[in-house]
Structure formats: C-alpha cells, structure tokens
Amino acid sequence: MRSLVLLIASLFFFCAEAQAAPKLLWETKGLAQPESVVVDPATGAIYVSNIVGAVMQKDGNGFIAKLSGEGKIVTRQWVKGLDAPTGLALYDRTLYVADIDQLIAINAASGEIVKRYPAKGATFLNDVAVDAEGTVYVSDTPTNTIWRLKDGSFEPWLANDKLNGPNGLLVQGDALIVASLGKIPSVGQKQELAGLSVVSLKDQSVAPLGNGKPIGNLDGLALLQPGVFLVTDWAAGALYRVDSKGKAELLIDLNQGSADLAYLPDKKVALIPMMLDNSLVAYRLE
Template structure:
C-alpha cells in the first residue's frame, strides 16, 4: 500500500509505503478514529477459501492489526457508514460493526464478480458486478436487488456516491470469457433517482479503471489496474496528471 501527497503545485509525491499485506484491494478512511481499513484478498479473486480479511492501519502507514477481521474469501470494495464497514466478498456483501466486529452477510443472488462498494446518504449500499454489467443495491433495511443492469456501464468497477449521483469507473468492454478489453473504460454518471446513465466528460477511453475518489476540485483520482496508473482527471474528464505504480493498482482512498 502506497500513500501519496498531491497538490496543484506539484505532481504525485510518495510519502510512505507499507508492505506485508496479502493482495490488498481497497482502502477506506475512518475519520472518526483516524485509521484506514484495507481489504486483503489473499488469493484468487473468485476463490472461496476463507483466507481473505481486513487490516487496520494508521494514517502514517503503521499496521495496527493485519488480521483485524479474518475468515473472508476474496474481499474487495469497502465503504463506511454509521459505524459499520461494508465489504464485497465475491457473491455477498458483508457488514462489519467497527466497534464489536460483529458481522452480517447479505448474499447477492446470481452475482458473478462483486467489486466496489459505495453507500449513499440514507444508507443504501451499491455494489458493482464488473462481469455482469450490473449494480446491486442493499437497502438499509437489508433488501437486496439488482438495482441497474445495462451494457452502457461497460464493466462497472469503482463506485462513488456524491449527492444524487453514482459515479462509475468502468473497466471497459470485455472480450468474451476474458478481462481483456476491446475498448477501455472511462467514467460514467448514474442519476440515483431515475437511473439514467450519462458520460462524465469525454467518451474517449482512458483505461481499465478500478478505483475512483473525488479530488475536491470537481474532478477525480482514478486508478488503471491493467496499466498500473494513478491518474487525476479534471471537471471536464481530461487527464491532468498521472504516476506509474505497476499493474494491479486497485482501489484508492483520498484523505
């Protein structure tokens, strides 16, 4: 896991790097406790082997608890809402109480490859399914449904809710039976109220996108998993800058 500093005055600057994780996938910041939670797949992305889990680290990169939660399979996307950590795990969403670590599992019927997680202002949890061009929703009351299924999503991976818009970092249009793409992805917008899909900025492909976070200036920080890039796009969707991290650069958090 790598922590970068970024400002408009300078390019990405590495501040610290922490090793020792097991296939880390996603990170989320808990502002109340000033810590980060990191999901560890620890194996293959679709293997149910009970080896995955969640780590807890400080904002200085110190590992507080490498195995804060154990016994998951291949956990990926993470988000926090009202004292609970939500984690996608192949074909289920897991809710973890941050104080007690008590867990509750929500199976997602017919899921193929659950990926990122984002929670809206009222507690609805959105989970992307990259291999099925779909986004599932688990309501605060625990009702599970296929919220949106549309080829226009083009391999939905990273998710981010801002107000009434769900931003989607798409992987791209995949070739049959493969994660290789005939067209790389970009950023989509979905109106949460009417599920209308539109383009954020240009429709030009920019990468096999994974993580997405707002940059505070109307744009986003995004990662390109396949090409190992961390990028910043402006409010028009144009790339402002990037740094190379190596293939497998997955989800991200911005503090």
C-alpha cells in the same frame, strides 16, 4: 525594478509549487493482494481488504487488515475468514465489504461480522459506495450490474451494458459516478479501455462523464474536489486526475495493480492499494 523582480520570482515559485509532483510519504508492505482501502474518520484507523488467492475463489483466506493512520500494521488479520474481499465503505460505524457474491457488514468498533447479505446471481461484487442516507451501492463488474442495499433488502438495482464493467463507485448528489474496467488484456480477450459514467439515482439513466473518452482499465474512484476525480488504472498502473469534461491527466505512473484508492482531502493524501506488490502506498498530492 527590484520589486518587479521579486514579484516575478514569487510568481515563478508559486507556479512551481502548484505543479509539484506527488510525493511518496510511506509504503506498507506485508499485505496480501490488497484491493481496497478506507479510513475511519472517528479513529483515524485504516482498513485494507486482502484477497489472498484467486479473485473469485471461495477459500476463506481473505481478510481485512487494520493499520494506524501512519500506515503501521496494527492487526494484520483484523477480520478473517472472508473469501476474496474487495470494495470497502464505512457508514455509521458499519464497515461494508464486497465479497464475491455477498455484502458483509462489520462492526467497525469490534471487528465482528454482524450481517451477511447474499447476492444470488452476482459473479464478482467489486466496489462499494454509500449515500448520505445510508443506501449502499455495489458494482458487479462482469455482469454490468449495480446492486443496492436499502431498507434491509439487497437486490439488483440497475443492469445496463453501457456500464462497461462497472468497478469504482462514488455517490455525488443525485448521481452515482462509475469508473469502468472495460476489458483487461488476457488469453482470448482483447483489451478494451473505458472511462467514467454518470448514473442518475432518480431514473437510472446512464451517460458518459464529459466527452466520454476512454481512459484505461479503471479501478478506484475518489473525489479530489467538486467536479474533479481521482481514478486508478489497474492494468497500466496509474493515477489520473479527471475533470468534469472527461479530460484525464496522469498524476503518478505506478506499477500494474493499482486498485481501489481513498483520498484524504484535509491532508491531500491518496492511499492506493498496490495489489500485485502486496503493499499500500500513500502519496501527497500538492
């Protein structure tokens, strides 16, 4: 009987631990409309894009901040003179930054801008993703377009209204996973929720992920584990876990403005820019 009681107690303790709520580890304040975050696996440094002003205004006020792995600000304006930098992606020591109508390549070691790729006709380049071969994909949210940088050429790759305001991007095998913004409630615009889509990298076909049920006004997208994703809802302020069937589970209730996150699987830590709070938060997901 004593063994049975201990077994039941152990199972209860295990289940309680497995369902433990995400824990806030730290918060870095003093940023300026942070939109996206990426971690450098070579150095552990954290890079954060800061819009500083109107989202689509070419004012030269935007910058990239460099933080330590513990969230301490190392250089607040590590790269400055940008306009409204949003999505970030790091590949082969190059940091790619979406900045309204251009993709900017930055040397991750020095912080020097090495190349600017203009996107003529783009309205608001938003998120950036890179595949294993170094091909770069960038979402242009208002025009339902995905741009692609390949072999030095940066051009529209896919324009499809099924994308419904493409925002967060993630390459998974032969597919591009897209988190859609839908429509944020504003003057003269009714709110429209959106979900996740799967774009074939071979034939550019677009299909909903799983049941295709709308989740929210989605922003950031990261892989939690194979077939399971983390997404942020900018308008509602939330972090969701979404499985391959499209089922969404609320993990964290956040303030409005939760933007383009990063996830560190080895530490089980999600880094989330809180755009309207001017901060970056780190949560451990148990």
